[in-house]
Amino acid sequence: MQRFYSSWMFALPLLAVLLAVTAWLYWPGTSGPPLLDDVSSVLVIDDLQSQPERFWDVVFGDGSGPLGRPVSMLSFALEKLWLGDSLQISKRVNLALHLFNGVLVVSIFSLLLARIAGPAAPVLATLLAGAWLLAPLQVSSVLYVVQRMAMLSTTFILCALLAWVLWRQRLAAGQMAWHWLLLVLLAALAAIFAKENAVVIVPVLLLVEALWFQCRDAQGLLMPRWQRAVFGAIAAGAAGLLAVAALRWESLAGAFRHRPFSLEERLLTQLRVLWDYVGQLLWPDLQRLGVYHDDFGISRSLTDPLTTLWAAVAWGAVVVFAALALRWRQGRWAALCIAWFVVAHAVESTVLPLELYFEHRNYFPSLGLWLLLGLLLVACMRIGPPMVAPVLTLLGVYVFWLALQTSPLVQIWSSRPLLAMHHINGHPDSARANTDMAVLMAGAGAMTEARHYSQRAFASGGGERDADRALRDLALACIAGATIDPSEIERIGTADPQRPVSSVTTLLTLVRLLQDGACPGFPRERFADRMAILFLVEDFEHKAAANVYSSLAVLENALGRFDYALRYTEQFLALSPNNTRGQLMQLHFATALGKVEVVEQMIAALQAKQAAGELNVGEQQTLALYTEQP
Numbered sequence: 001m002q003r004f005y006s007s008w009m010f011a012l013p014l015l016a017v018l019l020a021v022t023a024w025l026y027w028p029g030t031s032g033p034p035l036l037d038d039v040s041s042v043l044v045i046d047d048l049q050s051q052p053e054r055f056w057d058v059v060f061g062d063g064s065g066p067l068g069r070p071v072s073m074l075s076f077a078l079e080k081l082w083l084g085d086s087l088q089i090s091k092r093v094n095l096a097l098h099l100f101n102g103v104l105v106v107s108i109f110s111l112l113l114a115r116i117a118g119p120a121a122p123v124l125a126t127l128l129a130g131a132w133l134l135a136p137l138q139v140s141s142v143l144y145v146v147q148r149m150a151m152l153s154t155t156f157i158l159c160a161l162l163a164w165v166l167w168r169q170r171l172a173a174g175q176m177a178w179h180w181l182l183l184v185l186l187a188a189l190a191a192i193f194a195k196e197n198a199v200v201i202v203p204v205l206l207l208v209e210a211l212w213f214q215c216r217d218a219q220g221l222l223m224p225r226w227q228r229a230v231f232g233a234i235a236a237g238a239a240g241l242l243a244v245a246a247l248r249w250e251s252l253a254g255a256f257r258h259r260p261f262s263l264e265e266r267l268l269t270q271l272r273v274l275w276d277y278v279g280q281l282l283w284p285d286l287q288r289l290g291v292y293h294d295d296f297g298i299s300r301s302l303t304d305p306l307t308t309l310w311a312a313v314a315w316g317a318v319v320v321f322a323a324l325a326l327r328w329r330q331g332r333w334a335a336l337c338i339a340w341f342v343v344a345h346a347v348e349s350t351v352l353p354l355e356l357y358f359e360h361r362n363y364f365p366s367l368g369l370w371l372l373l374g375l376l377l378v379a380c381m382r383i384g385p386p387m388v389a390p391v392l393t394l395l396g397v398y399v400f401w402l403a404l405q406t407s408p409l410v411q412i413w414s415s416r417p418l419l420a421m422h423h424i425n426g427h428p429d430s431a432r433a434n435t436d437m438a439v440l441m442a443g444a445g446a447m448t449e450a451r452h453y454s455q456r457a458f459a460s461g462g463g464e465r466d467a468d469r470a471l472r473d474l475a476l477a478c479i480a481g482a483t484i485d486p487s488e489i490e491r492i493g494t495a496d497p498q499r500p501v502s503s504v505t506t507l508l509t510l511v512r513l514l515q516d517g518a519c520p521g522f523p524r525e526r527f528a529d530r531m532a533i534l535f536l537v538e539d540f541e542h543k544a545a546a547n548v549y550s551s552l553a554v555l556e557n558a559l560g561r562f563d564y565a566l567r568y569t570e571q572f573l574a575l576s577p578n579n580t581r582g583q584l585m586q587l588h589f590a591t592a593l594g595k596v597e598v599v600e601q602m603i604a605a606l607q608a609k610q611a612a613g614e615l616n617v618g619e620q621q622t623l624a625l626y627t628e629q630p
Helices: 008-031 037-041 052-060 070-082 087-115 121-134 136-142 145-172 178-194 196-213 224-247 249-254 263-282 307-325 329-344 366-381 385-413 416-426 431-443 447-459 466-480 486-490 504-515 524-535 546-559 562-575 580-593 596-611 617-627
Strands: none
Touching: 008 087, 008 121, 008 136, 008 385, 037 145, 052 070, 052 617, 070 087, 070 145, 070 178, 087 121, 087 136, 087 145, 087 196, 087 366, 121 136, 121 366, 121 385, 136 145, 136 263, 136 385, 145 178, 145 196, 178 196, 196 224, 196 329, 224 249, 249 263, 263 307, 263 366, 307 329, 329 366, 366 385, 385 416, 416 431, 431 447, 431 466, 447 466, 466 486, 466 504, 486 524, 504 546, 524 546, 524 562, 546 562, 546 580, 562 580, 580 596, 580 617, 596 617
């Protein structure tokens, strides 16, 4: 029986079943709504089937990260070009990618477990991959379309890791196999250009070598020169990171000035966040799973809240355990699994000024915990051959239980109302969850309830100003078709006159509604006049973020008040110099007003950019409207 489980004759059909079950469970969720960054990164992509010339604009035009994430955007562009413009298609592509990643996980786990002579390695690897595929924590990666960036970077990380393991096997046999090493490099680069946090592949590969392969050849003999190179690279990387952190600590801390927490508070909070990830992965609390975790409490000190201290003590115990485990060969394998989870979180859970908690950050790091579970089960199976079948059966039952947890969660993700109610039930103090419920109520014409949830969003402590709440209430009234009290407009900005608005998104949402004519009874001119009083002032540099002025320029353009629009655009360019979008807007408004000198100045600046290859196809087409002779 043990020989049967150690072959692929059982593992391959089992893998096919797990992939089919995963696809079947996730399929209803592919009809779900867009969320958060889906709107700004995916839904804004042009219909490339009718405008294929915009293809490369999409690939290289995203500003989500410092590298532009062109590999991820290439996947979106190809999807729009070949499969059409549909959010449902995007979610199904994510699902297909998830299934493919599951196959890669099986391949890697089986090779790693075979390396340590783990009993029933193929079946164990398949069941562990099934647990990873079906864990409820993965739902927000697969069905949140923009998280294809995290999924695709993981795809290439897994390809690099698989190529490394295959190369390492050849190296142990005394062969170099340069083609596998080249694939490692290419896959690692593709992963980083899919999403920058994939840079963690470098330390993960080094740790896999140092702690799993332990720098030994096929006969188990130590390779001293190779060991020195690997440990030297680890030491140099660790020293470099510590030096950068020490030398740039003040600048790193300064990047948190727009966050409601400091760098030190974020680091303390992550001690609790990482433990919460572990719990949600292995024993999920479905009610709290979802996209919105902006209500996660900030750790102000080690004792505020006190759970921060317990989390720190627990992580200290884990570090001590891992350090002690390094003395034994089997202990190093366990240390790798722990390091895999922690190091893979190193980019998004340490010093960068990111939000505190997102489930999709576990897509790759969680593999370390599943591999650790595999090691524990290997230890159980090594007690004797009679233990193999019961241990695998128990793991299979656990995978089935995870599938039962994921199924209702996916059903919730298939419906905007269900998802909104799920979020508000699990996170009653979340500003985003309350805002979603407010929009849902407004869409149903229940303006009283919409205002109630809007007030709860404001009271959640998310850093909103009174004007943000007032703008949201106006947008909700627009959605509900309710009558606007003019006094509500006049009160905007009275509470915080120095810097009235903190949320560009709230203002832009209302502006788009007004631009699209969705609010026929809305006093648009009166609202625009109030905005002009607040923002068309001499000290505009300190009044608002640059995009507030570009949003107000869009509003004035919709009203045909080009003189106001031009002034807003000038303010936008003063805060965001040389911005191409702002220059094109200024060209448009100056042309409408007949300001020849400004028009010539903008055309000259934009043509210089075009000559330098700095304009994308869409921007060139827009510029051509003003430069081509009639």
